[in-house]
Amino acid sequence: RKEVEQDPGPFNVPEGATVAFNCTYSNSASQSFFWYRQDCRKEPKLLMSVYSSGNEDGRFTAQLNRASQYISLLIRDSKLSDSATYLCVVSPPSGNTPLVFGKGTRLSVIA
Amino acid sequence: DVKVTQSSRYLVKRTGEKVFLECVQDMDHENMFWYRQDPGLGLRLIYFSYDVKMKEKGDIPEGYSVSREKKERFSLILESASTNQTSMYLCASSPAGTRQYEQYFGPGTRLTVT
Numbered sequence: 001r002k003e004v005e006q007d008p009g010p011f012n013v014p015e016g017a018t019v020a021f022n023c024t025y026s027n028s029a030s031q032s033f034f035w036y037r038q039d040c041r042k043e044p045k046l047l048m049s050v051y052s053s054g055n056e057d058g059r060f061t062a063q064l065n066r067a068s069q070y071i072s073l074l075i076r077d078s079k080l081s082d083s084a085t086y087l088c089v090v091s092p093p094s095g096n097t098p099l100v101f102g103k104g105t106r107l108s109v110i111a
Numbered sequence: 112d113v114k115v116t117q118s119s120r121y122l123v124k125r126t127g128e129k130v131f132l133e134c135v136q137d138m139d140h141e142n143m144f145w146y147r148q149d150p151g152l153g154l155r156l157i158y159f160s161y162d163v164k165m166k167e168k169g170d171i172p173e174g175y176s177v178s179r180e181k182k183e184r185f186s187l188i189l190e191s192a193s194t195n196q197t198s199m200y201l202c203a204s205s206p207a208g209t210r211q212y213e214q215y216f217g218p219g220t221r222l223t224v225t
Contacts, residue, residue: 087153101153102153
């Protein structure tokens with residue numbers, strides 16, 4: 001079983017739509033969770049951390065469900081500039097172990 | 112702003128050549144990483160380092176080595192390049208402690224081995 005799994009997409013949505021991505025992780029002892037964003041031909045960049053209580057940053061909302069071992073990212077009122085690949089990222093349980101990256105979900109927002 | 116720079120954006124090498132990919136970060140980060148990214152396979156960790164002169168193998172270290180002689184510089188070495196090492200190589204750095212999971216990536220080096 002892969003450690004972090006994501007639907008690769010692509011998700012093609014019209015401007016203004018709401019879109020949600022899910023990600024599942026296999027290690028129940030994982031500690032921290034993140035979403036990174038990677039634009040086409042660019043490097044990944046941290047988008048937001050994911051907390052158990054959920055967190056919101058403008059049009060973006062991230063949720064964590066530890067019982068079901070999944071993480072979600074909701075984007076409201078999609079903009080053309082949201083087109084990118086969204087990487088789900090998990091930190092393993094032991095303190096000094098590198099992050100585990102999902103393969104990413106590609107989003108295309110269409111005018 | 113954190114800046115991670117990589118020595119080349121594009122590189123073409125021949126099979127069997129020794130290849131050096133350089134990465135430099137300017138934020139005094141303790142941690143540095145080398146990944147490769149291939150379509151359908153995502154980011155895969157090659158090597159990482161949590162301190163000067165320290166290195167740890169990642170998920171796919173075969174055919175690679177690294178060097179970290181100074182805190183700000185982390186080099187990836189392909190001892191004898193092969194065509195299956197054609198890929199996008201990404202370097203990243205992060206601080207130690209509670210922010211260790213905030214990785215900052217360089218722009219990448221697209222390596223083609225012919």
